[in-house]
Amino acid sequence: MKSLDPKPQDTPQNSPDNNRDAAQSSALVQQSPAAASQRARFSLRSLMQGDLGFIPVLLTLALITIYFQLTTSGVFLQARNLSNLTQQIVAIGILSIAAVLVLLLGEIDLSLAAVAQACAAIMATVSVYQNWNPWLAMLVALLSGAVIGLLNGLFIAVLRVPSFIVTLAGSIAYAGLLLVVMGPQTTLVVRDPTIRALAPTYLPPALGWGIPLVCLALYAAGVWYNQRRRSQVGLPIKHPTQLVLQLLAATVVVLILMFLFHSYQGVPQAVMIALGLVVIFWLVLRKTPFGRHLYAVGGNAEAARRAGINVVRMKLTVFILASTLAAFAGIMMTSRSTAVATQISSTLLLNAIAAAVIGGVSLFGGRGSVWAVVLGALVIGSLDNGLDLLNQDQGVKNIVQGAVLVLAVTADAVVRRAGFSRGK
Template sequence: MKTNTKEDDRSAVNAEMSDPKSNITKASFNLRSLMRGDLGFIPVIITLALITLYFQLTTSGVFLQARNLTNLTQQIVVISILSTAAVLVLLLGEIDLSLAAVAQACAAVMATVSVYQNWGAVPSILAALVTGAVIGLINGFFIAILRVPSFIVTLAGSIGYAGFLLLVLGRQTTLIVRDPAIRALAPTYLSPIMGWGLPIVVAALYAIGVWYERQRRVKAGLPVKRPTTLIAQISGIFAGIFLIVFLFQTYQGVPQAVMISLGIVLAFWLILRKTPFGRHLYAVGGNEEAARRAGINVTAMKMAVFTLASTLAAVAGIMLTSRSTAVATQISATLLLNAIAAAVIGGVSLFGGRGSIWAVILGALVIGSLDNGLDLLNQDQSIKNIVQGAVLVLAVTADAIVRRANPVRGK
């Protein structure tokens, strides 16, 4: 008799859902799971560890000294912030080639009103942020409403905003910023209490959030990680934070610029993971037509993302100006490449809908470690460009292979 087959199946499913232990995911360590990207950030972490080991040995221990690590983290602050903007656009399935030009142009606006109009630090910074937001709206208008490809719009924009930079600075090739508050943003170090307190508070909030999310998924009958896995994950984060802060404190303390960039990454991680905006962003990047049919306002999403990206580029320009104490008409030839490379190396897909904002930190560390280590070895800029280009090609190739191996998750 097979008349009760459906009832038996429902009973079995209900029994499985009622048992929390049945929802604990079990890792399947095989080639297929590796190709699906189940290892998350582990490949990038291994790559970073190998780079660190190589430079530590070849520089006679200088690479991991507290002074050099402080310089390294301060060097990647601008890349981290600009890469956060790149991640938002890449998750949408688009690209923004104007980020570096926008950063420099907004910094020029801040410097000009500060030096020539005698504006204070706060109004000058707000002027730069507003300029970035307006530029983002212009980009978004052409891309989202007129449906011009983002590659063309932002490529043309990078040329136009470079011209705007020249217009703002006039005949000067370099404009020195003398406002002490602006100059103090990047090179300042936190006090020991703030240097220890802020990272510990952030880590504690992260641990509480992860555990709360697990309990919520258990009640909803969704798959969850084992408690031992979560404890190991949280313990590893605390151990890493303790080690990094300890190294900072042995030199001059925790750099304020590093905390600003980490705060930006943390804020956008919360936005992408905990808000409808973040879920809609992943949905549009994964399948734009399906997202539109599901009722998501795709046009508004694109406008918002490009506005946020250009505003973040303005923040990057502000931090760059604070570190260098001046704005120049020359736009860095590698800044945009490094920002996009950091995102891709960290695991963000060029095809949209896949990746984490934490990719910014790992990718920027890889890029910064290569640049810093090669500088310690007195290598020419040509060698640095070749190495960074090779790493970017490998990262993009790995992304393409993973997507072909798992077409279900592809765009």
């Protein structure tokens, strides 16, 4: 008796892609928890994945450091220069966190630098001319950034105008807002001691040593807890050698940096603020539903919508957060320079996006970590600082930074194509 079922080749469910997915699902179902919890075989390939996937960027940073250390006769790694370098990249790092959030969403925000400068001008104006409380002035700047982000998000998420167009137009408009707020002045000096002390202050030795060591201990405990939980539920766990290398690398980096900082004037407060923001957003992205939804929308917005995720709300939230972070970056820049100018840095936006991409955040959305900000900002800052020590002009610095950004984007595209070819 002939079957009434359609022929296999006529059934969409029997396509090669679906057969492959079914086979993979069957293998996962048949896999026992004991087999799943086995330690992964340690190899160089496994080391380059997961939490240690930043090793290529770390090697790049090491090569840059060695080159400038040799060409500057040892000045580059002096404690004073390293302290200045880390403070110089604080604003770039905070702005890069905003760029990471938007890039993970699969969008772009070209107005971040203009928003930072415009919100800083609003803070400076109410502080200088209206004599507002410094904390209230900073709060107004942050709220201004949030309103700008909401405006951007409404055009992008609700009206579905491409983010490139919206934020490009926004960068022009917010640069105009900066000129309106500043009035006839080209530079406005901020004299409030609270605002001026926010960035250049150094932590006392007890806090300078205590906070990093406590954070290092919490990180080690988190790694151990995550390994234990994955083993209990039958998920693959890392090889002990990889765990040891991961914790050893973190410990060595922290101790070296603390020693260098304390051999000069201590740990800069601005650096700890920036690292605190990185930790906060890392926890939000990795440990909360919001973070999982963000990665899902960035990976495939339509699939995320069908899974019940409110894509419009996610986009609105991300653009509000990004512009608020940009406003905070503007506050930190003002604190360090003690003034606001009508001239927006031509490389600030480039450096922020470059730091994110160099650190491994995909321009196509859905892949990357907020920790990319740290290494990416260090690479950008080291190039800028080292070329300054070699007395190179701005043209040379722009060429070098542009070349590094192109290489990072090329590497991202190659990795993405390789992932598609492997069916990932």
